[in-house]
Amino acid sequence: QAIYPQPPSVWETNVSCLACMQMFGNSAISSFALFAYLGGAWAVHLSLASVDSYGTITPPQRNKAVNSLTSTQTKDPECAFKDEWGSVPLKGTQYIRPTSPMPFDSFGTGDARAGGRDNSGGLFVSKLANFAFCLIEKNSCSAWSTIFSKLSTGQMDGTGQHYDIAQATFDPESALAVFTNPNATRVIWVRDPLERLLSGFLSKCHLGDLGHCIFSPNASVQKPSFSMVLSWFYDANADTGVRNAENLDGHFRLQSRHCELYRRVREYNQIVLMDKGSYATEASCLLKRASLDWLNDHGDLDNFFHQAQNPSAAANLESEYLKRFYTPDAAKALYNIYKEDYETFKIPWPAWIETATGDWFDVPPAQALQALRENQNKAAADNDDLVSLANAAGYIH
Numbered sequence: 001q002a003i004y005p006q007p008p009s010v011w012e013t014n015v016s017c018l019a020c021m022q023m024f025g026n027s028a029i030s031s032f033a034l035f036a037y038l039g040g041a042w043a044v045h046l047s048l049a050s051v052d053s054y055g056t057i058t059p060p061q062r063n064k065a066v067n068s069l070t071s072t073q074t075k076d077p078e079c080a081f082k083d084e085w086g087s088v089p090l091k092g093t094q095y096i097r098p099t100s101p102m103p104f105d106s107f108g109t110g111d112a113r114a115g116g117r118d119n120s121g122g123l124f125v126s127k128l129a130n131f132a133f134c135l136i137e138k139n140s141c142s143a144w145s146t147i148f149s150k151l152s153t154g155q156m157d158g159t160g161q162h163y164d165i166a167q168a169t170f171d172p173e174s175a176l177a178v179f180t181n182p183n184a185t186r187v188i189w190v191r192d193p194l195e196r197l198l199s200g201f202l203s204k205c206h207l208g209d210l211g212h213c214i215f216s217p218n219a220s221v222q223k224p225s226f227s228m229v230l231s232w233f234y235d236a237n238a239d240t241g242v243r244n245a246e247n248l249d250g251h252f253r254l255q256s257r258h259c260e261l262y263r264r265v266r267e268y269n270q271i272v273l274m275d276k277g278s279y280a281t282e283a284s285c286l287l288k289r290a291s292l293d294w295l296n297d298h299g300d301l302d303n304f305f306h307q308a309q310n311p312s313a314a315a316n317l318e319s320e321y322l323k324r325f326y327t328p329d330a331a332k333a334l335y336n337i338y339k340e341d342y343e344t345f346k347i348p349w350p351a352w353i354e355t356a357t358g359d360w361f362d363v364p365p366a367q368a369l370q371a372l373r374e375n376q377n378k379a380a381a382d383n384d385d386l387v388s389l390a391n392a393a394g395y396i397h
Contacts, residue, residue, distance in 0.1 A: 076285070076288060078281065078285065079284075079285035079288050079289060081093065081094065081095040082094075083095075084096075084097065085271050085346065086346060089346055089347070089348035090190075090271065090273045090345055090346045090347050090348065091273060091275075091348070092272070092273065092275070092278060092282060093270060093271070093272045093282055093285065093286070094270070094271050094272075095269065095270060096188075096265070096266060096268055096269050096270065096271055097266070097269075098186070098266060098267055098268060098269045099266045099267060100180070100267075101176065101179035101180060101264070101267040102263075102264065102267070103172070103176065104123075104172040104175040104176055104179075105172055106260070107122075107123060107170060107172060107175065107259075107260075113167045113170060114166045114167040114170035114259075115134070115166075115258060115259035115260055116135065116166055116167050116250065116258065116259075117250050117253075120135075120137055120141070120163040120164065120167075120250050121135045121136055121137050121141065121163070121166065121167075121250050121258055121259075122134075122135055122166035122167045122170065122258070122259065123135075123166055123170060123175060123259045124144075124148050124165060124166040124169070124170075125166075125169070125170060125171070125174050125175045125178050126148070126151055126152065126174075126178075127171075127174040127177055127178055129151060129290070129292060130178060130181060130183060130184040130185065130290075131151075131178065131184065131185050131186075131187075131290050131292065132175065132178045132179065132184065132185070132186040132187065132268075133148070133186075133187045133189065134187070134188050134189070134258055134259035134261060134268075135148075135165075135166050135258075136189065136190070136191075136250075136255050136258045136259075137200070137250040137251040138191065138196045138199050138200045138203070138251050139189050139190060139191045139196065139255070139274060140189065140274065140279075140283070141163065142163075143283075143304070143305070144189070145162050145163050145165050145166075146162070146304075147287075147295050147296075147304065148162075148165050148166075149162040149165050150295055151292065151295060152165065152169055156297065179267055184269075185269070185270065185286075185289060185290035186267070186268040186269050186270065187268065187270045187271075187272065187286060188261060188265065188268050188270070188271040188272070188345070189271075189272045189274065190255050190271065190272070190273055190274065190341070190345050190347065191255070191273070191274040192273070192274075192347060192350060193254075193255065193335075193338035193341040193342060193347070194322065194326065194331060194334060194335065194338065194350055195274075195318075195322060195350075195386065196255070197229065197252065197334060197338065198226070198321075198322065198325055198326075198386060199385075199386055200212075200251040200252050201213075201215070201226060201229055202386070202390060202392075203251070204249075204251055205219045205223070205224055206219070206223055206392075207392055212249050212251055214232070214248060214249050214252060215228050215229050215232045216228055222364075223364045224364065225360075225361070225362050225363055225364045226325050226326075226360065226361055226362075227330070227361050227362045229334070230330050230333060230334060233245075233333075233334065233337050234333065242337075243337075244337070245257075245337055245338060254338060254340050254341050255341050255344075255345070256340050256341050256344040256345070261344065261345075262340065262344055265344060265345070270286070270289075271345065272286065273345075273347060275315060276314045276315040276317075276318045276385070277314060277315035279305070280303075280305040280306055283296075283305040284296055284303070284305050314387075317387055318385075318386050318387055319351075319352045321386050321387055321390055322350070322352050322356070322386070323352050323355060323356040323357055323358075324356075324357060324358070324359045324360045325358070325360050325361060325390075326353070326356045326358060326361065327356055327357075327358030327361050328353055328354060328356045328358075330358065330361060331350070331353045331356055332353065335349075335350075335353075360395055
């Protein structure tokens with residue numbers, strides 16, 4: 001795992017050195033060579049950024065095919081905003097009319113650093129890229145943390161997830177600068193709360209790090225059924241009879257309680273609702289609009305975000321899985337637990353609830369423990385996709 005804070009990347013170092021040459025002429029060449037040598041130790045595969053006489057930074061050139069997309073970011077009709085947030089229920093990407101931000105002093109220290117918790121999630125800010133993004137667990141956090149690690153370090157060949165990237169790089173002054181700049185891109189990336197809850201349950205109570213399974217302390221020995229989630233929230237032994245989701249483990253905590261979104265939504269200017277059918281398009285367009293589409297690179301001309309072969313069929317299959325895990329009554333009860341998210345972000349009522357069957361609501365997966373013992377679950381555990389998680393956990397044979 002990367003250890004933060006890291007020294008400046010070779011991209012940042014050489015941007016500074018090139019700017020130095022613009023200011024002081026060729027006498028700076030020897031200094032440039034020294035800094036390039038020192039920077040090269042942690043950026044072996046990176047082509048250098050450049051600075052022209054006006055101080056304009058050109059991103060590292062990975063390949064022409066990827067970087068040529070940047071010039072089309074305002075011309076692609078697929079990436080145009082279709083609705084203003086608040087005018088209709090949230091769908092796809094919507095534009096927010098931003099208000100002036102509050103100070104970010106409360107983001108600076110302790111468990112709430114960067115608005116995240118437990119070395120995960122929080123507000124990622126890049127002053128250099130004029131960009132901010134609230135990272136939320138189970139909302140493609142693995143993918144976005146990889147992208148932002150590339151942006152922060154200049155390591156374009158990096159593929160690992162750095163879940164602490166927001167907390168490790170956060171600076172209140174940089175955040176305020178980005179949030180007061182009218183040309184900055186500031187993004188909220190949210191997910192239907194019931195879908196996110198099920199994804200978290202499958203990931204953390206059946207696969208991966210079972211220490212995050214707040215619903216069952218014995219998940220490593222006996223796999224819980226999804227009905228245990230409802231029983232845990234509506235526990236008669238709890239002080240009020242009902243637990244709330246404000247201060248839970250980040251994978252199950254209200255999305256509105258990340259980055260203080262419950263009181264800061266209007267400080268951002270874009271909001272995206274994750275959807276299986278349009279996921280890759282929304283992610284790619286987000287990077288295009290921010291002139292960061294050169295980061296959408298998995299190597300060898302391969303995009304980082306891939307569109308499903310049949311997006312509509314993939315979205316329908318996910319809805320079918322949701323209906324099999326939830327009964328209508330359970331879905332409505334858990335909707336009330338996460339009602340703050342639905343109302344804060346204006347997420348529409350899930351259409352599948354009325355036709356839910358709950359076939360898997362009370363049924364622990366037969367194959368999950370075997371998969372765990374055979375260590376076949378690690379790759380799936382980092383996946384937020386419901387269908388992949390349910391298959392890996394043993395609900396589909």
